[in-house]
Amino acid sequence: MVLGTTSGAGKSWLATALCRWYAQQGLKVAPFKAQNMSNNARVVPGLHGALGEIGSAQYFQALAARRVPEVRMNPVLLKPEADTQSQVVVLGEVDAQLSRMPWRERSALLRPRARAALHELLGENDIVVIEGAGSPAEINLAPSDYVNLGTARDARAACLLVTDIDRGGAFAHLYGTHQLMPEDVRAQVRGFVLNRFRGDAGLLAPGPEQLQQLTGVPTIATLPMWRGHGLPEEDGVFDDASTGGGLRIAVIAYPRLSNLDEFQPLRQLPGVSLIWAREPRDLVGADWVILPGSKATAADLAWLRAQRLDAALNAHPGRILGICGGLQMLGEALVDPHGLDGNAPGLGLLPLVTVFAPEKLLSNTALRFDAVGGPWAALASVQTTGYEIRHGRTQPHPGLPAPQVALRNAAGEPIGWQDCRDGRVLGVYAHGLFEQPAVLQALFGQTGRPLDAVFDGLADFIDQHFQAGKIAALID
Numbered sequence: 001m002v003l004g005t006t007s008g009a010g011k012s013w014l015a016t017a018l019c020r021w022y023a024q025q026g027l028k029v030a031p032f033k034a035q036n037m038s039n040n041a042r043v044v045p046g047l048h049g050a051l052g053e054i055g056s057a058q059y060f061q062a063l064a065a066r067r068v069p070e071v072r073m074n075p076v077l078l079k080p081e082a083d084t085q086s087q088v089v090v091l092g093e094v095d096a097q098l099s100r101m102p103w104r105e106r107s108a109l110l111r112p113r114a115r116a117a118l119h120e121l122l123g124e125n126d127i128v129v130i131e132g133a134g135s136p137a138e139i140n141l142a143p144s145d146y147v148n149l150g151t152a153r154d155a156r157a158a159c160l161l162v163t164d165i166d167r168g169g170a171f172a173h174l175y176g177t178h179q180l181m182p183e184d185v186r187a188q189v190r191g192f193v194l195n196r197f198r199g200d201a202g203l204l205a206p207g208p209e210q211l212q213q214l215t216g217v218p219t220i221a222t223l224p225m226w227r228g229h230g231l232p233e234e235d236g237v238f239d240d241a242s243t244g245g246g247l248r249i250a251v252i253a254y255p256r257l258s259n260l261d262e263f264q265p266l267r268q269l270p271g272v273s274l275i276w277a278r279e280p281r282d283l284v285g286a287d288w289v290i291l292p293g294s295k296a297t298a299a300d301l302a303w304l305r306a307q308r309l310d311a312a313l314n315a316h317p318g319r320i321l322g323i324c325g326g327l328q329m330l331g332e333a334l335v336d337p338h339g340l341d342g343n344a345p346g347l348g349l350l351p352l353v354t355v356f357a358p359e360k361l362l363s364n365t366a367l368r369f370d371a372v373g374g375p376w377a378a379l380a381s382v383q384t385t386g387y388e389i390r391h392g393r394t395q396p397h398p399g400l401p402a403p404q405v406a407l408r409n410a411a412g413e414p415i416g417w418q419d420c421r422d423g424r425v426l427g428v429y430a431h432g433l434f435e436q437p438a439v440l441q442a443l444f445g446q447t448g449r450p451l452d453a454v455f456d457g458l459a460d461f462i463d464q465h466f467q468a469g470k471i472a473a474l475i476d
Helices: 011-024 056-064 103-124 146-155 170-180 207-215 260-268 297-306 309-314 325-330 374-379 437-444 451-465
Strands: 002-004 029-032 035-037 041-045 051-055 076-082 085-090 127-130 159-164 189-197 219-224 247-252 272-277 288-291 319-323 333-335 352-369 383-396 404-408 414-418 425-428
Touching: 002 011, 011 029, 011 056, 011 127, 011 159, 011 451, 029 056, 029 103, 041 056, 041 352, 041 383, 051 056, 051 076, 051 352, 056 451, 076 103, 085 103, 103 127, 103 146, 127 146, 159 170, 170 189, 170 207, 189 207, 207 219, 219 451, 247 260, 260 272, 288 325, 297 309, 297 325, 297 333, 319 325, 325 352, 325 383, 325 425, 352 414, 374 437, 383 437, 404 425
Parallel strands: 002 159, 029 127, 035 076, 159 189, 189 219, 247 272, 247 288, 288 319, 319 425, 333 352
Antiparallel strands: 041 051, 076 085, 352 383, 352 404, 404 414, 414 425
């Protein structure tokens, strides 16, 4: 189990690296995170033949383990909709009743579901690599913490505690977290990991030695800073997005944006500069503007207007791409008869109307671009795949000239449209297009680094920087 002194300490990518390292040893490996809070989600096989959602981190960990991702790997997913409200997804399915319950009452009902999924995976695999959440030392939450403390106990896991040394205070973070953990779980910690270290590792002495004297726990890895490992951020906007020079792509960073992990391939492409836009000046000089997905489309659209980005978008001379919630914003109107998201006028850049339905649509589907024109003409007839997670149902506005159908799913249904004026504006429901080699080749003339190579690179990195034999010893 990979625990962290804070959120963002490096749990997700280290768990991913361990999944691939153990898989390379010929072991049957599965990832697990009892509860994830993220609007980055993927569509995976669910229960009883249905489809479900899990956090993107566990999706990538499953691929690293060379397994098919499935809902038991992340049995509880919380998708924030506001500062004090989240949609609760249990074993891939939205539970409206739990979504309305207070946190402590909800946790008591969720723990048995997560525990059952964990024990099923433990029984079916040689090793389960578990990711913790936040910190295991939140003493105010300890009685109901089934995600860290409860899972560590249930699995009797060998635990690593990782900290971000680049933030400063790493030894205090490790010591304080270790001391505040309950004694029984503290005894399961087998090693400390210093992540994102810059400089001469020899200067760390005698810190690790003194820390071991105080805690009895050795520091078994010092991992150098590595920004280019290729794995998407687990959550949050990555503000170091720009790679400098070439094509400049601005992604609107509204408060509840979702599925931002699908832009990771753009960060890695030579000649592409990816930035986040929060105000009109951020769009100046951008060749493309992308409106990403949103967990609260009407609220994010209101924020966009408050930032005066609506006028900047209308005046922007370059390409504009809307994905899922971004597509919905580009239309004429958002209609919400069931009180799910909110009613709002759209930006009016595409003649579309979106109506929110109570049932969430999930799909992994083959895709085919139609005769796309204008600046997006390179996509014409491209065949690829993608995924959909949405409540919205979008149709052309009946009182306006119809837009050009740009993208169809496997059933031939339109799920993407292009404006008929100059073709600059394109809206699609499919997520994950920038992860597809055919799309990258059409748009950029290159395909980027394959995910499998990214996972192998992560495994090689920890193999190099962990003390010899320590990774294997964790499962002895």
